[in-house]
Amino acid sequence: MNRLNTLILVSPWLFTLGIFWVFPVAYSLGLSFTNYSIFGQANFVGLANFSRLFTDPSFLLALKNTAYFVLGTIPFTTIIALILAVLIAEKVPGHKIFQAGYFIPSITSMVVIAVVFTSLYARGGYLHLLGKFCGLPVPENGYLFSTATALPSIMIMDVWVAVGYYVLLFLAAIKSIPTEINEAARLDGAGFWRRLIAVTLPQIAPMTLFVVVINTIRSFQIFIEIYVMTKGGPLGSTSTVVYFVFEEGLRKFNMGYASAAAYLLFIIILIFSLLQMKLISGKGKTI
Amino acid sequence: MKKYVFLLGILILACGNQSKQKTIEFWQFWTDPKAKPVIENVVAQFEKDNPQWKVNITDLTWTDGHQKIVVAFGAGNPPDLLELGSDWIAEFAAAGALSELPGDTSGLLMLSPGIWENKLFAWPWMLDTRAIYFNKSLLEKAGMSIPTDWGQLLMTCQKIQALGEDISGFGANSNEPHRLYKKFLPFVWSAGGDIMADNRINLDTPELQRALAFYQQLAHCGRVETQKNLEDAFCEGKIGFVISGGWLLKRLCDKPPAFSYELGHIVPEKRGGAALSFAGGEYLVIPQKSSNKDAAAKLLHSLTSLANSQSLCDSVGFGFPPYANQDITSPQKRILFDQLQNSRSTPQDRHWVYIEGIIETMIEEVTLGKSTPGQAIEKAQQKIGEIERN
Numbered sequence: 222m223n224r225l226n227t228l229i230l231v232s233p234w235l236f237t238l239g240i241f242w243v244f245p246v247a248y249s250l251g252l253s254f255t256n257y258s259i260f261g262q263a264n265f266v267g268l269a270n271f272s273r274l275f276t277d278p279s280f281l282l283a284l285k286n287t288a289y290f291v292l293g294t295i296p297f298t299t300i301i302a303l304i305l306a307v308l309i310a311e312k313v314p315g316h317k318i319f320q321a322g323y324f325i326p327s328i329t330s331m332v333v334i335a336v337v338f339t340s341l342y343a344r345g346g347y348l349h350l351l352g353k354f355c356g357l358p359v360p361e362n363g364y365l366f367s368t369a370t371a372l373p374s375i376m377i378m379d380v381w382v383a384v385g386y387y388v389l390l391f392l393a394a395i396k397s398i399p400t401e402i403n404e405a406a407r408l409d410g411a412g413f414w415r416r417l418i419a420v421t422l423p424q425i426a427p428m429t430l431f432v433v434v435i436n437t438i439r440s441f442q443i444f445i446e447i448y449v450m451t452k453g454g455p456l457g458s459t460s461t462v463v464y465f466v467f468e469e470g471l472r473k474f475n476m477g478y479a480s481a482a483a484y485l486l487f488i489i490i491l492i493f494s495l496l497q498m499k500l501i502s503g504k505g506k507t508i
Numbered sequence: 509m510k511k512y513v514f515l516l517g518i519l520i521l522a523c524g525n526q527s528k529q530k531t532i533e534f535w536q537f538w539t540d541p542k543a544k545p546v547i548e549n550v551v552a553q554f555e556k557d558n559p560q561w562k563v564n565i566t567d568l569t570w571t572d573g574h575q576k577i578v579v580a581f582g583a584g585n586p587p588d589l590l591e592l593g594s595d596w597i598a599e600f601a602a603a604g605a606l607s608e609l610p611g612d613t614s615g616l617l618m619l620s621p622g623i624w625e626n627k628l629f630a631w632p633w634m635l636d637t638r639a640i641y642f643n644k645s646l647l648e649k650a651g652m653s654i655p656t657d658w659g660q661l662l663m664t665c666q667k668i669q670a671l672g673e674d675i676s677g678f679g680a681n682s683n684e685p686h687r688l689y690k691k692f693l694p695f696v697w698s699a700g701g702d703i704m705a706d707n708r709i710n711l712d713t714p715e716l717q718r719a720l721a722f723y724q725q726l727a728h729c730g731r732v733e734t735q736k737n738l739e740d741a742f743c744e745g746k747i748g749f750v751i752s753g754g755w756l757l758k759r760l761c762d763k764p765p766a767f768s769y770e771l772g773h774i775v776p777e778k779r780g781g782a783a784l785s786f787a788g789g790e791y792l793v794i795p796q797k798s799s800n801k802d803a804a805a806k807l808l809h810s811l812t813s814l815a816n817s818q819s820l821c822d823s824v825g826f827g828f829p830p831y832a833n834q835d836i837t838s839p840q841k842r843i844l845f846d847q848l849q850n851s852r853s854t855p856q857d858r859h860w861v862y863i864e865g866i867i868e869t870m871i872e873e874v875t876l877g878k879s880t881p882g883q884a885i886e887k888a889q890q891k892i893g894e895i896e897r898n
Contacts, residue, residue: 259578259579259581259582260578260581260582260603260605343733343737344731344733344737345674361731362682362731362732362733363733366682366732366733367876368876368878452683452684452685454682454683454872455682455683455872455876456683456869456872456873456876456878457869471575472574472575472685472861473861473862474578474582
C-alpha cells in the first residue's frame with residue numbers, strides 16, 4: 222500500500238518526465254537513424270547521418286569552434302572564480318559588495334546580456350572605442366563582424382557572465398574547510414601563499430573538479446549567445462554544435478540529421494563528464 | 509421539475525446554436541498595436557456579414573513563426589488561413605501543403621512569389637520594396653551630385669568615406685539571414701542578370717560576377733553592419749547611401765534628421781539602364797488540409813481588398829496594397845511605388861532556404877576579403893549543385 226501511495230504521489234512528476242523528457246529523447250534517438258524532415262516520410266538510413274556529420278564542413282567547423290570555446294573559457298572561468306573566491310574569503314574590504322556584484326551577471330537573462338554586449342562590441346560601441354583608444358588593432362566594423370575576433374569576444378563575455386556563479390561555489394567550499402586546519406597552519410608559521418597551496422587548494426579540489434565538470438557541460442551547450450549576437454557568423458566563425466543542430470533541425474527541418482548531431486554532442490559530453498567524474502572519484506580517495 | 513426541464517431545454521438550445529457556428533483559424537504576424545486593430549476590424553466585419561463563422565486569430569512572431577507553421581503543417585494540423593512571407597511560399601507550395609486560390613487576379617502586383625508550377629497558391633496582402641536613401645548633406649560636403657550609374661556611385665561613396673573617420677560612404681549589410689541577399693540581388697538584376705535560369709539557380713554568370721565585385725568595392729568604402737545598425741547610423745548622418753524600405757522613410761518622417769536626405773531608385777550599372785530592386789511582402793495562403801477553404805477564401809479576399817489593405821499600410825506607415833492602380837500623392841512614396849513596379853522577388857526554388865544561406869555566405873566571403881568574386885561564386889555554385897543532386 223505504501224508503495225502504491227508513493228507511486229501515486231510521484232506520478233505527476235513521472236508523467237511529465239515521461240512525456241516531456243524520456244519520450245522526446247528516445248524519439249530523437251530513433252529519428253537520428255532516419256532521413257525525416259517535417260514534410261516527408263521517415264526512411265531508415267542506418268548510420269548515414271552520423272557518417273555524413275564527419276564529412277560535413279559546417280559541422281566540423283561548428284565542432285572546432287565549440288572545442289575552442291570550451292578549452293578557451295573553462296581555464297579562465299575557473300581560475301578567475303577561484304582567485305575572486307579566495308580574496309572574498311580573506312575578507313578584503315568591501316568583500317560583501319564584491320560577492321553580490323560578481324553574482325549579478327549570473328542571474329541576469331543571457332539574452333539581455335548578449336544584446337548589451339552586441340552594442341558594446343559594435344562599431345562605435347564603448348568596447349570598440351576603448352580598443353581604439355588603447356591603440357589596439359580593432360576590426361573596423363566592430364568585434365562581431367570579424368572572423369578573428371567574433372568568437373573570442375563572445376568567450377570573454379561568457380567568462381564574465383559565468384564567473385560569479387563559480388565564485389559562490391568556491392566560496393562555499395573554502396568556508397567549509399575546518400578552521401582548525403588553517404589555525405594549525407598559522408601556528409606552524411604558514412603565510413597566505415603557503416596556506417593557499419597546502420591547505421585551501423587541496424581541500425577544495427573536489428569542488429574545483431565539480432566546477433570544471435559543470436562548466437564543461439554548460440560550455441558545450443552554448444547557444445543563446447550565438448543566436449542573439451552573431452547567428453553563427455561571420456562565415457561560420459561562431460557556429461557551435463548546438464547552433465548547428467538548431468539550424469539543421471528548426472530552420473532547414475532536417476530532423477534526422479539534426480538529431481544525429483545532437484546525439485553526437487551528447488556522446489562527447491558524456492565522455493568528458495565520465496572522464497572528469499573518474500578524476501573526481503580518484504582525487505576524492507587521496508583527500 | 510418544470511423549471512429544470514426548462515433550463516435543460518435552454519442549455520440544449522444554446523449548445524445547438526453554438527455548434528452551428530464554425531471557426532476559421534487565422535494565423536498572422538501583425539502584432540503591432542496599430543496594425544492589429546485594423547485586422548480585428550476586418551475580421552469583426554466578416555463575422556457580422558457571415559454570422560455562421562467565427563474567426564480565431566493567432567499571432568505569430570517573425571522570430572519563431574516559421575518554425576510553428578512548419579510544425580503545424582508537419583503535424584497535419586495547419587490553420588485555415590495563414591500569412592506567409594514572400595520567400596516562404598515556394599517551400600510550402602512545392603510540398604503540396606497549399607491549396608490553389610480562386611479569384612480575379614487582374615490588376616494585382618507581385619503575383620510571382622505566389623505562383624508555383626503555373627498555379628496561384630498565395631495572394632498578395634501588402635507589399636514593400638527597397639530603394640536608395642541618400643544623405644544629401646554628405647553628398648554636398650563631398651562635392652558630388654546624385655549618382656546615376658555604378659561608377660558614379662562608387663566614386664561618391666569613396667569621397668564621402670574620405671570625409672571623416674566616423675563617416676561611411678555605403679551601408680553594406682552583414683550576413684543576417686534572409687536580409688543580405690535582398691540587398692545584393694538588385695545589383696545582379698540591375699546589371700542585366702538573374703540567378704534563375706531554366707528553373708534552376710545559376711550563379712556563374714558575368715552579370716553576377718560584376719555585381720559581386722561591385723558590392724565588394726562598395727563595402728570597402730563603407731561599413732558592414734546589421735540592417736538596424738545601418739539605419740541607425742544613416743539617421744545619425746553617418747552614412748552616405750543606404751538601401752532600405754518604406755519603414756525607414758516613416759522613421760525619417762516621424763523624426764526628421766538634422767541633415768537633408770533624398771530617396772531614389774536603385775542605381776543602374778549604366779546610366780539609363782535597368783534599375784531593379786527587391787520587393788517582398790505579406791501573402792495569404794489556404795493550406796490544403798483546411799476543411800473551411802471556401803470561408804477562408806472569403807476572408808482572404810476581404811482582408812486583401814484595396815481599402816482594407818490600404819488601412820493596414822496606413823496603420824504601420826509603410827507598404828503598399830498589391831494593386832497597380834493607386835492614388836499616391838506623396839512624392840517620396842511615389843518613388844517607392846515606382847520602384848515596387850520595377851522590382852523582383854525571391855526566386856521560386858524549393859531549396860531556397862538552403863540556397864539563400866549559400867548566396868549570403870558567398871557575398872560575405874567577398875566583402876570580408878576571404879575570396880575573390882570568382883572563387884566565391886564557384887564555391888557557392890558547387891554547393892548548390894550538391895543540394896540539387898541530393
